[in-house]
Amino acid sequence: MADHTEDFLQLVAEAKTRIKQVSPEAALQLAHEGAVLLDVREEEEFAQAHLEGATNLSRNDLAEQIEATVPDKSTPIVCYCAGGNRGALAADTLQTLGYTNVVSIEGGLKAFSLDRQD
Numbered sequence: 001m002a003d004h005t006e007d008f009l010q011l012v013a014e015a016k017t018r019i020k021q022v023s024p025e026a027a028l029q030l031a032h033e034g035a036v037l038l039d040v041r042e043e044e045e046f047a048q049a050h051l052e053g054a055t056n057l058s059r060n061d062l063a064e065q066i067e068a069t070v071p072d073k074s075t076p077i078v079c080y081c082a083g084g085n086r087g088a089l090a091a092d093t094l095q096t097l098g099y100t101n102v103v104s105i106e107g108g109l110k111a112f113s114l115d116r117q118d
Contacts, residue, residue, distance in 0.1 A: 004085065012085045015092035020103045024112035027078045027105045035076035035101075038069075040090040041109075045082065049109070059086045062093055073099045080105040 004012075022030070028051075031037045037054040039046050046056040057069055059081070070077060077099060081087040084107045091104040105111060 008085070012088055015088045019088055019091040019095065021084075021088070021106035022078070022103045024105055024107070027080070027103070030076055030078050030103070033076070035078050036070055038077050038079045038090070039081070039109075040079055040086050041081050051080070051109070054080075059090050059093075062090055063097060066094065066097065066099075070099070073097075074101055075099075076101045076103075078103055078105060081108045083110050084108040 027035075027037075031051070031053060037051050039050050039054040039056045040059040040062060041050075041056070042058050043056060046054075050056065055069060057065055077091075077094060079087040079090040079094070079102065081090070084105065087104040087108050091102045094102045
């Protein structure tokens, strides 16, 4: 995967000041309580590994397709990606679109191992 540019990292840092980040454990608890797990990675990445029960909607398609996927803007949503950057940007975008109960997994999928979710 390519290194991130300074501008991209600045954009992510700004987004993280406007969103709530949660631990992997808290994210799984939210999902257990009914939150939508939203994997914002590309389809190929999702096919390789993802959290059980997650819905894949890449960050590039998010603004255009989220209302069809999650029509109720008060629905709890947990965004994640591989390392936390795209998930943070996605959570920020969702808030801009009027979603009121959105968090991002701090550190993304890499923050925990998939075998812990039984």
